[in-house]
Amino acid sequence: MSRYAIVTSLDSTTRANVSLQNNNTDIVADKKIEASNDYKGDINNAYEKQAADTVGAVNTGSGIAASSTRQGAGIQLSGVRGSAVMEKETNQLNFEERTEAASNKPGSRD
Numbered sequence: 001m002s003r004y005a006i007v008t009s010l011d012s013t014t015r016a017n018v019s020l021q022n023n024n025t026d027i028v029a030d031k032k033i034e035a036s037n038d039y040k041g042d043i044n045n046a047y048e049k050q051a052a053d054t055v056g057a058v059n060t061g062s063g064i065a066a067s068s069t070r071q072g073a074g075i076q077l078s079g080v081r082g083s084a085v086m087e088k089e090t091n092q093l094n095f096e097e098r099t100e101a102a103s104n105k106p107g108s109r110d
Helices: 003-103
Strands: none
Touching: none
């Protein structure tokens, strides 16, 4: 084999190796980009799910608070109404007792 043939063969082999290395570099770069995009998508999905779960939890908590507020107001209103009924009955008894006492007073007309 001549010197020219050996140099040409080495040059051809070097070019083939460089081409393979460039191809491998492109494949690795594409895989890294794909992995990065997948990671970005997964992170975005996780953030969206977390936000949705947080909103759901806040809505549930708000519903519980509103229900408790309504229940508490109902209990309080029931107490106020009960107190008003008792006060009315007390006033009626006082009125009846005073009326009876006034009618039984000596010197009253009957």
